[in-house]
Amino acid sequence: MSSAPLLFACSRCFTRHPFEELSAGQQLCKECRGTFPVVKCTYCRSEFQQTSKGSTSAICKKCEQNVKAYGKPTACEYCNIIAAFIGNKCQRCTNSEIKYGPPVNCEQCKQKCAFDRHDDDKKVDGKLLCWLCTLSFKRALAKTKQGDAERRATLKRTQGHKKKDGKLRSHSKRPNRPEIKLPIPDGQPPVKMARNNSVPGVVGSDLDPNSSDHVVAMTQLREQIASLKKQIVQKDAQLLGKDKQITELKAKHFTTESEWRAKMKTNQKEHDDKVDSLNKRVAGLLKEVAGLSKSAKKTNKNITITNSDANNSSGTDSPSVP
Structure with missing residues (x-):
């Protein structure tokens, strides 16, 4: 196998x-x-x-097939998404209503288009949201997490480079020990210099590393690194503030768009009701006109018959002339 x-x-x-x-x-x-x-x-x-x-x-592809089969959709009665191909509800709301019961108000957009699954684990951040608000919240959360991860990775790489550069600078800035040549008396072995730059038999050495110029340079670099770290913290705080502001603006835009959709739906319904009432009134007036025309025809017919009967009776009763 x-x-x-x-x-x-x-x-x-x-x-x-x-x-x-x-x-x-x-x-x-x-x-x-x-x-x-x-x-x-x-x-x-x-x-x-x-x-x-x-x-x-x-x-x-699914909506394209439905358009070919049923024509262009209308706005859903619950979520206001233009996806109601059959009836006044989209397929998503229809299935949710069958499974979870009638809809309830969404805690984000305040529309009656969320379905309570009676399970706290299914809630988004402890809130009962509709499908559109759930997608919007998850998208914003994923974008925030991605931005935080990228900033952490960038900060980690920057700190790694700084540590590596600091090590290289510390290695490269070690003071070179100068070679001190001491006079060697005849018949005596050469004198070796100790690691602390002191010479046996010599009290006090002129080689003091603390008084070299590299101490000033190191101090300036430390101050520059501290200043850059402060700037990085400030920039991270600004980026987090911008991300929060973007999320709030998106939520506000979504709420405004939902309110406009609801308003358009209400206006459309009022317009349809007004048109239906006017059509009914026109139909009633047409029936009334038809009834009046029929009664007028009957009246004219009766008048004609009465005149003809009167003419006939006057012809028979008149005396003949001798």
Whole structure:
């Protein structure tokens, strides 16, 4: 028996890969996933991957089939997503309503489009959110985590480079020990200089490393490193503030967009109700006109019959002339 893992073909380039390396749904390899962009469907708002670089279609295959079968969708009664192909509800809300019961208010957008699964583990950050708000929150959270990881990795690399440069500088800035040549008396062995730059028999040496110029340079470098670390901390704080501000602006934009959608839906409903009432009124007036025209015709017919009877009676009663 062979222990080699099973390989599956990519649906785009047909190269074979392990199953866990292929994307769910379209079964694309890593290269094809990076080549073709991921976009949002215009109707159901779910993300899908385009199958060609030149494709400008922003409709997923499922919605495209539904458009061909049922025509363009309308806004869902619950979530206001334009994905209601059959009736007034989209397929996602219909399935959720069957499974979890009627919808409740979302704690983010305040619309009645969230479904309570009666499971605290299914809640997002302890809140009961609808599908769109859940996607928005997870996207913002993933982006924040990715930004934090990139900043930590950059800071770690910077600190590693600084430590390496500091070690190199410390090695390169060791003072060279000058060679001191002492007069050697005749018939005596040469005198060796000790490690502390002192010479036997000589009291006090002129070689003091603490008085060299490299101490000033080291002090300046330490101050510069401390200043740069402060700047890095300030920049990280500014970036975190910007990320929070971006997240708040996105949430505000999403809330405003949801409110406008609800307002448009309300205006559309009022317009349809007004048109229906006017059509009913027109139909009633047309019936009234038809009834009046029929009664007028009957009246004219009776008048004509009465005149003809009167003429006949006057003809028979008149005396004949001799």
